[in-house]
Amino acid sequence: MDAISLAGAYQGIKAAKEILSGLFEQKVDSEARPKILEAQAKLGDVQDALFVLREKLSELQQERDELRSQLVDIQAWKAREQQYSLSSTVGGAVVYQFIGSPDHFACPSCFNRREVHILQDNHNMSGTFRCPGCQENFPVKQSRKIPSGRTIGM
Template sequence: MDVTTITAAYQSLKSVKDLLAAVFEAKVDAEAKPKILEAQAQLGEVQDTLFALREQLFQLQEERNQLKSELAASEAWLSKLNQYELSQASGGGIVYRYKGEPIHFACPSCINKQQIHILQDNRTISGKYRCTGCNSEFPIEPRRKVEPLPTQHHWPSEG
């Protein structure tokens, strides 16, 4: 049942109610008048019920549209998330790794908020990458060993 059907039923009942009112106003015997009044009252109740049903149907349709929108957003998010897998990076950090190319990592904290932020290399020896969304750092690559630079001491001789 849709709004159009309910509206048509409502209008039909209104017409019948108006017709009964016209019959009532015409010269009818005293026995028919109470029956006509009772029929008018029942038709009024049916009209009220149809009106309430129409309003309820409208609210349900609005709710359905909202739920469809939320479902579409959820499906879009899951589609994006399925491109990543939770993994442990060689540096020990637990992050989301992109399954395709180019290989990159995403912040697990931001993914929990339904956001994807690609981790960026800090370009330091620590091997940590920083999230562009929440600034968290994750050990992605093993810590690089620092080789000391060879130095020669040239001391001026005194003499």
């Protein structure tokens, strides 16, 4: 049952109550009067129940729309997530690697929050890449640091 048919039922009951009111105003015998009042009260109860149902239906429809929207978001994320695989780089970082082209890595912390931030090369000797999302650095490439205890060219 949708909101429109609930409204129709509500109007039908309202009309029935009005007919009963009309009957009550006419000359009816004293035995019929309490029965008319009882019928009106019961119709009033049904009207109240329909009103509650209509409110509940509206809430459920809103909830359904929100869930539908969340489902669309989840499906979009699933499709994007499948384009990456968790991998270990030569520098020892564990990051998400794009399966397609161009080759790139994505930040695992941001990935877990359903955000893809492509790691950017810092172009330094330590071979780190930086996440533009959370600013974290990852040792993606092999470090080119000179081992300690040695001096250069002197």
